Amino acid sequence: MRPRADGAATSRTGRARKVNVRQRTPQRWGAAASGRTLAGERIDLTAAGATEQEARDNLLKKFEVKVGGSPTGLNADSTLHEAAQAWLATKEPGLSRIQPSTYNTYKSLARRLSVTAGAVKLSRLTTPLVDDLVRREWKSKGPAAAKAMRKTLSMVAKEAIRLGAIPYDPVDKASPLPAAEKRESSLTAEGWCEVITAMEQWRGRRTKGGRAVAWVRLRDVLSVCLGLGIRVGEALALRWSDIDFDDGSVRITGTIVQVTGQSVFRQPHTKSRKDRFLPMSALARATLSHRKQTQPSSRLDAVFPSEADTWLAVDRIEKAMRAFRDATPDLWERLDIPLGDVTTHLMRRSAATMVERAGGLGLASSLLGHANEQVTRAHYVTTNRVIDSAAARALDVFASAYDR
Template structure:
């Protein structure tokens, strides 16, 4: 079910079939017909959800147009038939069903939904889509995941997550009794690179360089960096900051959302952060002075953004990252710095000044293990314990 046979295309003129090729076509009685006067029919047979095979056709001004219209019609009928999942359903059909009915309507973050769709469509469907569900054995899935992990471990790890999700759906639809993906060996996490963060002296020097760069100032880069250094927020969260979330009297900034782009929707403010919970921060004096200045100088605009675009709308993170790359081109010393480096610098500074639990809370992490692994730089020189250790030499 949900499959079609060979597609055939036929040219017509005034409802009658014509013969010929290339640019030469004529009716059955020999009357020549201009190519632009032809209408093409594309036809095939399709097995519907009830198991019956029926003819399907579509018309267009050219052979290609007719075939494309037929493919669109087949896709629609395939999706309709795919709403019944059986052991003979192909994995690519289940994948489409899972994305449409389980992922897209879910409360997952936009970025997560986009990632699941990308990995499913670009990796899972091309690699395993032809298998029927009864053919999705542990050994087959294990071999495919292992092969993908050897090439793209991060993508393979997400692909296995997607397989678990879609095959869980198949279990709930009674198409299969157990989920074979849950017995596949997990893809080990790749070893992370050493965390690199700015120390205090580096931050002071970089802020001075930013302040002296006219183009960086015009693009609000110094002010954006100050907000990230004062809170540890992500670039999208800084760009989503509104004046209604800045308490100038109490010196508090509340992070309640982020800026995202969704296919088919465009750029918008997502009213939740990556951690799902709003976070409030007591802001140090240097950032508070900047916010007070911006409150007096920057028009609030219809969205009330602290960092609006030139037309008072939302700014996109990728645009700021592009502007940051141009700044680095002019200042080669900072080529290793990205907007995310400031979040790592905050985590490192708080961990060294307080402890790892405080750093995790500052960055909004549920677990301090994530903070320690990805956001705190390891000091090159250990703490000075020479007085304690000197007694060994007595």
């Protein structure tokens, strides 16, 4: 079969001259290219793949590793799509230290950038254009999407700078995004009791029909998240070996991850990559003790296994939470909690707020595993609008002006 050639020949170092792709068998393609390293040394590389595109991609990745330069010949005339793919190639788990879940997020960001502005040439990537792209994303998708677009543009631009395609990062001088509105909702003890009562009355019935939600499991997961101040992924990653009922402590050692095209798995470290040893609250102890007595044993030693005794996906609990929220709008209106705030993360935010008011910001930050207290204050602890009377007593000193 005749070979196919891709890419113009060039004598510049750090680039492949051209990529030749040939179909070897009905299920196998081969790719070959020659080029020079950044030091001017000639190299010849080959690669294979199940498809033409896979063979080409494997060759270009190999060239990237060999020379540390751009195998695609990225330059000012290259498009944002091409730059995004060059950046993404440096983030693959086999070539970098990032986790598969993070790489999956990067793929989604690159895909969104390609859809939005993939045809834009790097030579036209100016600061006003960045502002326009981010503003459009804000209007169409919201503040979180706009922040992700800006971050992606910056990472892609920095990779283009590294490869010599553009001289500066146009995102650096772009207009700052407005600060995201802080979620102020949290549950009180009385509010939590109302939630449990409503859940027991709901019993997993869907408003639009369909199979009932596993409401007991949802209740237990939320109780553990609230009673320990942990993320839902960390709760679902709990193993019985992590729990010491005698000592009254729980060790947080991992989280649940799901990567597109792969099964759900337990990642053996948390978001911060540091284990946490948490004291068991009465709520957490009661919930875990009851599950220990009533739940069948799991081959994974999982506290919250799926029906097939596999690790339970976070999405399963999130969907159950949305079903409960949609079935109980009057509850959340009575509790003065916007429906947009009714997620599993409400439990962690409520725990942080309660601990901060009882023991201070430092204690709440330690419970959540944050690197600093600013993160806890900015995103988790809600503002106490009922001010302690001690503040008024402190200001009483100024009353002496009326005694004269």
